[in-house]
Amino acid sequence: MIIVPEKEIAGLMTRADAFTAVEQVFASMSNGGAYNFPVIREAIGHEDALYGFKGGFDKTGMALGLKAGGYWPNNLAKHGLINHQSTVFLFDPDTGKVSAMVGGNLLTALRTAAASSVSIKHLARKDAKVMGMVGAGHQATFQLRAALEQRNFEKVIGWNYHPEMLPNIEKVANEAGVPFEAVTLERMVEADVVISITSTFAPSIMAHHIAPGTHIACMGTDTKGKQEVETALLTQATVFTDEVAQSISIGEAQHAIAAGLIKQADVHELGAVINGTHPGRTSDDEITLFDGTGVGLQDLAVAASVVKLAIEKGIAIEVDF
Structure with missing residues (x-):
């Protein structure tokens, strides 16, 4: 078994590598070459923590495994540790x-930002100027660094x-x-692209905060009950996601679905856009919304890439297990 400790990840995985891995696995998911297993995510009744498992199998990339971990909201204040803690097993x-155990904290931040x-x-929109x-x-810094590389943002x-x-x-x-x-939330209407990365259970962003033509990526809702945006916004937008099953059950679409405002058929795979089987944005006035729920296949893709690099660079730890 190969072990790649958390301390080695920063020297192995770049934003560009994470982007490529995530883009490819989204495409594989859409064409049927990869699938996620049902997510387990539970409040454990200790330290207000959420803990669970995300896994899957990418037949195209031959990556099988899971990520175990979750969110400990008191970590930073009590222990000087980041609140998200996870490990990937391949x-x-x-x-x-078992073939590998990989530190998953930085990888989670990089793959979430890559999504x-x-x-x-x-x-x-190609002419997007205001981010x-x-x-x-913590995660917002990763999101912004990655986002600024995608358009020529001026503000x-x-x-x-x-x-x-x-x-x-x-x-x-x-x-x-x-x-x-x-700015105030009301001034988000000035943005061409918006990333929302919060852990709220009540919406912050209302429909009138988002202007026509905006692309919004909702990256914080990954648990039953969480919600970052008003349900009305999903009725005004073309909705895309990493995985439809997660979007309608634990993602941002769960609330609009429950309220009967949209149907499952109204939620589209981002991978279909990547593969060219969905047109994606069709006009400059269209609001597009990406519901990034965070799928296990993202973790497996970046972890498999890290293992390969660690072996190539001679820093992988090999143990008989």
Whole structure:
């Protein structure tokens, strides 16, 4: 078995590598070459933590496995650790024998940012100039770095429940040479692309906060009950997702579906756009919404890439297991 510790990930996985891995696995999911297993995600009744498993099998890339982990909201304050903790396990598809254990914290951040970035590439208007961020936590910095590489953005605007955290994303914008302005939610209407990355159970973004022609990536809703945007927005947008089954059950579409505002058929795979079987955006006035629920196949794709690189660079730890 190969072990790639968390401390080695930063030197192995780049944003470009994560983008390629996620784009390819979305395409495989859409053409039937890969599928996810049902998600298990539960409140454990200790430390307010959410814990679970995401897994799947990518027959195209021959990646089989799962990610185990979750969200410990008290980690940073109590232990100086990031709140999201996870590990990826890979198995040999031919024998079922465990083949790798990979630190999943940075990989999760990179693959989540890659997913929204892939959606921007394929769905946002080509002339998008203003980038809007709703959320300014740890994951938001990864989201913004990846997003700024997809269009020639001239300005970043941001809002957060805790305004004192906005310097996190302001620093990223400044590093990219793009001016930043803290705004009210009402001013998100000025953005051409919006990424929402919060952990709320009540919507922050209302339909009137999003202008015609905007692409919005909702990246925070990955659990039953969570919600970042008003359900009415999904009726005004063309909705895309990583996986339809997750979108309608634990993703942003769960609430609009439950309210009878949209149907399952109204939620489309982003992979279909990548493969060319769905046209994607069809006009400059169309609102496109990507519901990024986070699928296990994303984790397997980036982990498999990391294992390969670790072996090539001679830093993989091999153990007899």
